[in-house]
Structure formats: C-alpha cells, structure tokens
Amino acid sequence: MASAPQSNLPLFYNDLMPLNSRDHASWKARSVEAAPWLSNQHAIPVTADEFLDAQRHYPIVFSSGDNTVPLVLMGLNEGVNTFVDAEGKISEPVYVPAYVRRYPFLLAKLRPDSDELSLCFDPSCELIGDFEDGAALFEADGQPAEAVQGMLEFCQRFEEAGMRTQSFIDELKKHDLLMDGEVAISQNVNGDKPYIYRGFQMINEEKLRDVRGDVLRSWNQNGMLALIYAHLFSLSQMRVIFGRQAEQGKVPEQLA
Numbered sequence: 001m002a003s004a005p006q007s008n009l010p011l012f013y014n015d016l017m018p019l020n021s022r023d024h025a026s027w028k029a030r031s032v033e034a035a036p037w038l039s040n041q042h043a044i045p046v047t048a049d050e051f052l053d054a055q056r057h058y059p060i061v062f063s064s065g066d067n068t069v070p071l072v073l074m075g076l077n078e079g080v081n082t083f084v085d086a087e088g089k090i091s092e093p094v095y096v097p098a099y100v101r102r103y104p105f106l107l108a109k110l111r112p113d114s115d116e117l118s119l120c121f122d123p124s125c126e127l128i129g130d131f132e133d134g135a136a137l138f139e140a141d142g143q144p145a146e147a148v149q150g151m152l153e154f155c156q157r158f159e160e161a162g163m164r165t166q167s168f169i170d171e172l173k174k175h176d177l178l179m180d181g182e183v184a185i186s187q188n189v190n191g192d193k194p195y196i197y198r199g200f201q202m203i204n205e206e207k208l209r210d211v212r213g214d215v216l217r218s219w220n221q222n223g224m225l226a227l228i229y230a231h232l233f234s235l236s237q238m239r240v241i242f243g244r245q246a247e248q249g250k251v252p253e254q255l256a
Contacts, residue, residue, distance in 0.1 A: 010106065011041065011044075011045065011099075012037045012038075012041075012100075012103050012104075012122070013103070013104070013106065013122045014122055014124040015122055015123055015124055016106065016108055016120045016121070016122060017120060017121060017122075017123045018110060018118050018119070018120050019105075019118075019119045019120060019121055019137070019148070021138045021142040021143075021144075024137055024138065025138050025142065026130055027128060027129060027130050027131075027136075027137045027138075028128075028129070028130075028131045028132075028133065028134030028135055028136055028137060029127060029128050029134050029135050029137060029147050030126075030127050030128075030131065030133065030134040030135075031134075031135075032127060033089070034087050034088035034089045035084065035088040035089075035090070035100065035103075036087060036088035037088065037103065037125075038074075038081060038084050038088055038100060039081055039084050039085070039086055039087075039088050040079045040080075040081065041074070041081055042073060042074055042075035042076065042077060042078060042079065042080050042081055043061075043063075043071040043072070043073055043074075044071060044072050044074060044097050044099055044100060045069050045070070045071055045097070045099045046060065046070050046071060046072045046097045046098075046099065047070070047098060047099075047158070047161035047162055047164070047165045048070065048161070048164055048165040048168045048227050049098075049161040049164065049165070050095070050097060050098060050161075051070070051226075051227045051230040051231060051234075052226070052227075052230050053095045054072050054095050054097065054230075054234070055230040055231070055233055055234035055237070056095065057072075057083075057094045057095050057237070058072035058073055058074060058094075058095075058234065058237055058241070059072070059073045059234050059235055059236075059237040059238045059241060060072055060073075060230065060231045060234040060235075061073060061181060061200040061201065061202055061231075061235075062169075062172075062178055062200065062201035062202065063200065063201065064180070064199055064200060064201060068169050068173070068178065068201065069165075069169075070165060070169075070231075071200070072097055073237075073238075073241060074241070075241060075244075075245060075250070076195075076197055076238070076241055076242055076245060077245070077250070077251075077252055080245060080250045082241060082244035082245055082248060082250065083244075098154075098158050098161070099158075101154070102151075102154065102155060102158055103122070103125070104121045104122035104125035104127055104128060105119060105120070105121050105151050105154075105155055106119075106120050106121070106122075106155065107119060107120070107155045107156065107158075107159055108120045117159070119148070119151070119152050119155065135147040168224060168227060171219075171224060172203065175207070175211060175215070176204075176207060177203050177204055177207050177208060177211075177228075178201045178202070178203065178204070179201065179202060179203075179204040179207075180198070180200075180201060181198065181200045181201055181202035182196065182197070182198050183196075183197045183235075183238050184196050184197075185197070185238065185239055185242045187242075187246060187251065195242070195251070197238070202231070202232075202235065203228055203231055203232060205232065208228065
C-alpha cells in the first residue's frame, strides 16, 4: 500500500541531468498546467514541515521497511489517485506536496566523493527544453535567471526540510513509536466483507501515552508533538479517500 520507492532514481524521475549554462543556455521552463506523472501515483513523499497543511486533505502514514519516510495517500490502492485525472490535472483545490512541486528539478551529488549538491533535472520531462515560449533558465551572460534561482532556493529548503523530517523519524524510532498499520473499511452498512489496507506504518497511540512527561514537554516545545497529532488526526481521511475511490469507481472488486 505504501512502500518507499525502491529504484535508484526518486519517484517521478526517469533520468537526471545537471543543469548548466553551457548546454542549456537557450532553454526555457514552461508553466505547469498538468502533472501526468502524478496520475497513477497514490503515495507521495512529504516532509514533516508539511504535516499541518497536508493533514487537512490526505492521510499521512509512514512507509514500511528500514528507509522510513512520511507519505500522503492520494488513493488507497496502487495506481489510484483520486485527486488527479488521466491528463494529470488536479480536480479541486488541495494542498500539493512540495515533492510534486519540485519536479522536474532535484538537488543531487554529481560526485560520490563530494557532499556538494548541484541542481539537476529530468530531461524526459516536457516542461523544460529549447522552446520559444516559457521562462528563460539563464541570462545572456550565463547567470541563472529568476526561474532557476527560485527553484534552487526551493530545492534547498526542501533538502533542509528533509533533514528535519529525518530527525523526526529518528526520534519516533528511538522511542519505538512506529507500528504496522491496518485499516478495515466497509463499502456499505450491510455488513459486507470489509476492505483491509496494510503495508504502512503509523504511530502507536498506546506507546505514545507511556512516553515520559519530560520527553513530551520537550516535544511540545520543539513542535514534534503537533506533528504526531497531525499524523494521528489525518488517519480519519482514510475513509474519505476510500469514499472518493468509490464515487470514481476505483475501488477494486473483493476477492472471494
């Protein structure tokens, strides 16, 4: 249901190429009118900084496996996104995760022996290219244009948020607060066999209640407690998303 991406490239990305003024001097970036790469994605990575905004629209869960990341669920089944149509247009005003807004750009290491990050992009994306229309990526003197400067700052903030998110995950694991999640949802009130969703992690509320008072005070002061409850409150959106799938005819048939 919500496993962390396993490929060498991050979710959405088919390839990565460093952006530079030599090869891309005349290139432009088009505005995003649709995100077809999002149409068949049901689980999107999200940073802890986004929990309070995201929990109003989506369930926030944690991926299974050792490389735990927070995810928002835009659908409960693989390949189902209840907020995006087949063309990639978002059907209604909702919070769009920063991971989605960052694409097709990404900060990445070009050399394994260096920690320096360079702005890269997915060359398979049709939003960037040698177009006549769009926002220029570089000035005539080869300096990054406003569009590139803005995206570079956005990606830097995203990386910083990612480090804060990892610290949040590490603290949850330190106190053994993550457990395997499961939710059962019935499509009607006739007592039919419920749909069971697993394959994700969530915070164990029983263990949360046993956390020492001094730890809770520290979490309240640094904002971590608000993130925990944003996650817990967001889980009520599971049934909302299931209802959206049912309305859209995207609930899979039950196995006998």
